Amino acid sequence: MIVVPNPGRAEQTLQAGKMRCPRCSGRLRPHGHGRARTVRGLGQATVPARPRRARCVRCGATQILLPGELTVRRADSTEVIGTALAAKAAGHGFTIAAELGRPASTVRRWLRRARGQHARWLYLRAVERCAEIDRSLLERPAPHKTSLGGALNLLAGAALRYRKRLSLPDPHWALIALFVHGRLIAPPPPIQ
Numbered sequence: 001m002i003v004v005p006n007p008g009r010a011e012q013t014l015q016a017g018k019m020r021c022p023r024c025s026g027r028l029r030p031h032g033h034g035r036a037r038t039v040r041g042l043g044q045a046t047v048p049a050r051p052r053r054a055r056c057v058r059c060g061a062t063q064i065l066l067p068g069e070l071t072v073r074r075a076d077s078t079e080v081i082g083t084a085l086a087a088k089a090a091g092h093g094f095t096i097a098a099e100l101g102r103p104a105s106t107v108r109r110w111l112r113r114a115r116g117q118h119a120r121w122l123y124l125r126a127v128e129r130c131a132e133i134d135r136s137l138l139e140r141p142a143p144h145k146t147s148l149g150g151a152l153n154l155l156a157g158a159a160l161r162y163r164k165r166l167s168l169p170d171p172h173w174a175l176i177a178l179f180v181h182g183r184l185i186a187p188p189p190p191i192q
Contacts, residue, residue, distance in 0.1 A: 001063060001066050004065050006170050007052065007065065023059055023061050029056075036050040039070055039074075039075060049069070051067065068173070072182045082152075084097075084110055084111065085114050086152055087099070120147050122147075129155065156172060159172040
């Protein structure tokens with residue numbers, strides 16, 4: 001899986017033969033599409049999705065090009081899930097689900113997946129991205145009570161700086177999804 005913040009630009013890169021395979025560095029070529037689905041956005045908005053598939057000409061591996069608007073294995077957009085995580089990091093509680101118009105059990109599941117070890121992983125990804133994009137973001141980061149809050153703060157700063165530096169129109173949540181490889185919340189544990 002390759003997370004792309006802008007599917008249009010990714011399609012152009014893929015068609016031009018300039019996209020590299022993450023496994024062997026071979027070139028990727030178009031190879032159909034993934035399953036079409038509709039993902040819930042903020043409020044009543046929906047996001048239609050039919051991710052592009054690509055195949056490596058060297059190793060034959062296939063990759064899905066996941067738009068940054070989507071989160072792996074979730075029916076809600078990255079923006080919705082990110083908004084819930086940001087609200088939790090800001091100290092909000094049981095009202096998050098009602099404010100987003102989602103079932104409380106769904107939002108609780110998201111929040112559980114973004115704590116502990118996964119929150120620390122998000123923080124490490126944030127620090128890595130800030131170091132790559134602009135080290136000054138790491139000089140005096142705003143203090144946060146949780147590693148999730150610190151991670152989201154650094155990821156947002158990196159996304160804004162990256163967008164400004166490259167003059168990109170991409171939404172900041174799509175860039176954050178790129179930075180964390182589409183894993184804003186931890187994937188479910190493997191079935192045993």
